[in-house]
Amino acid sequence: MNNLVEIRDLRVSFDGVPVLHGIDLDVAPGEALGLVGESGCGKSVTWLAALGLLPGKADVSGSVRLRGRNLAAARRLALERVRGGQIAMIFQDPSSALNPVMRVGKQITEVLRLHRGLVGASAKNEALRMMDLVGIPDARNRFGRYIHEFSGGQAQRLMIAMALAGEPDVLIADEPTTALDATIQAQILDLLVDLRHEMSMATVFISHDLAAVAQICERVCVMYAGKIVEEGPVRHLFDRPYHPYTRGLFDAIPSLTGPRRRLVPIPGAVPDPRYMPSGCAFALRCDRARDFCKQHRPELLPQPGGRQLACAYPVPEARDILHHQEEYQ
Amino acid sequence: MSPLLEARELVRIYETRRGLLGRSAEVRAVDGVSxxxxxxxxxxxxxxxxxxxxxxxxxxxxxxxxQHGTVCIDGATMPNPGTGDWRALRARIQMIYQDPLAALDRRLSVAQQLREPLDIHRIGDVESRTQRIRDMMQSVGLRLDQTDKFPHELSGGQRQRVVIARALMTEPELLVCDEPVSALDVSIQAQVVNLLADLQRDRRLGMVFISHDLKVVRNLCDRVAVMYLGRIVEEGPADTIFVDPQHPYTQALVSSVPQPGRALDSRIILQGEPPNPGNRPPGCAFHPRCH
Known part of the structure; x- marks a missing residue:
């Protein structure tokens, strides 16, 4: 088996309400995987559960294997060695993920000490190298600064430096550019792509922004209401989405070129996890749904071309609806 | 005929202090906008x-x-804020914010939220107010069984519909929307954008749509103004401004928008720090980042 991470039938519920309904997910060494979906679909919870970062009231089952070792059975100490050492995670808001009263250089050297056993001058030099690597100008003079003295984009770079300090095999980036301005977002996306190649690590990019995912990932999983509904290589999936939800997400993105047009929303809203429909969770919002969909929950099944799909009545033709869209005026 | 809204040379300066005892500095948040x-x-x-x-x-x-400059509504200068005249005018000009949960009163039901502007501006009697609330809920796509719901019982998209409904209760002529769909998911965002487009067309509203999302702005607006450090650096029709941007900043902004199918390395990546309005570069404010 060649997978770095293998997640099998991962389920999570909060207070008896299931929010993750059995996730199977593999991450190969060095690959760039995108996880997209709207808020509440479980894309973050999947990884928080995998890394044992959910609060105690969360009920987690299933297996998470890292290089064949089951993390779910691992003790806290072993798990702490994995987190930051083999799997690192960065979050949307760096100012709340970093320690506000600890100098940034110290926060990076702490990782180096815990995961690579570096101390003293060698730790400091390595920390400076990391700060250089993520593009913090004048790292030597800013080593002793606090996080509030950095801009949002630089704080995000520092969190990336901290995550990379343990030389992880996988970097989980949870909405890493969502809180940033457009021009800074472009810088950070670029940085993540460069670093992935440079450090030959796998990247899991969690985002609600399909377009951003398309630009930096090779493979994408689309999640809806706690399940993966479609999975496949980026180009194929984007050229021809099979699942009506994936298709709906694409159509809902306004375009920056071509004629101005009325946006195409997906009707309705994501179902409340407390009152999940018994059939397909998307059926109520789906214009292709039939009676069958309301009774049977579709399984994620392999498709030609290395793709997977959970839908009984997939989208037949690609991209022809767009031409019929009514235009403004 | 005078325009609905005309702003001339608006300037707004904030005073800030660096550190506890530092000297005060000027932040020119808006610097001569017309x-x-x-x-x-x-x-x-x-x-x-x-x-x-x-x-x-x-x-x-x-x-x-x-601090400087004037705002005219329908050719008449805006009365001083806080005066009776200004409050009366506020019925005709309304605002929609990004975060509906913060904009709504958590202790008021949907009907109460919508009734408030009518009470404040003394519009209609009890019966006609109730009818107006019903009509408005329908036109923004809320169900009548949601009348007695509280904000926390509604989804994000529904809450934003309540905010929009409340802003429209007094039948304003001008609507200023500040990032009204930024907190919403893509599929819901499209619902709310379409709603705003329909309401704007049906009621012939003048609308100022503030957003960082170029894609939404382009599809919704007639004209677009691009701001950088307190100034408008480029303005033009929505159809052409992002197709053929002239200002290097607009070019970079357009280029930084992720689009499926476009390669990452074809983009213009701006170097340098995001602008700090408290420390405005001399000359063209964009020059340190200009490619």
């Missing part, structure tokens, strides 16, 4: 954080006072 808006027209204002777009939005309603 714009016009006709009835039934939508003007998009785009820019990054710190560009002054939100401050500008508040100044257009008089919520933030201009």
């Amino acid at each position: 714009l016009r808006l006709r009835r039934g027209e939508t003007l998009g204002v785009v820019g990054e954080s710190g560009s002054g777009k939100s401050t500008l939005g508040r100044m257009l309603l008089g919520i933030d006072a201009a």
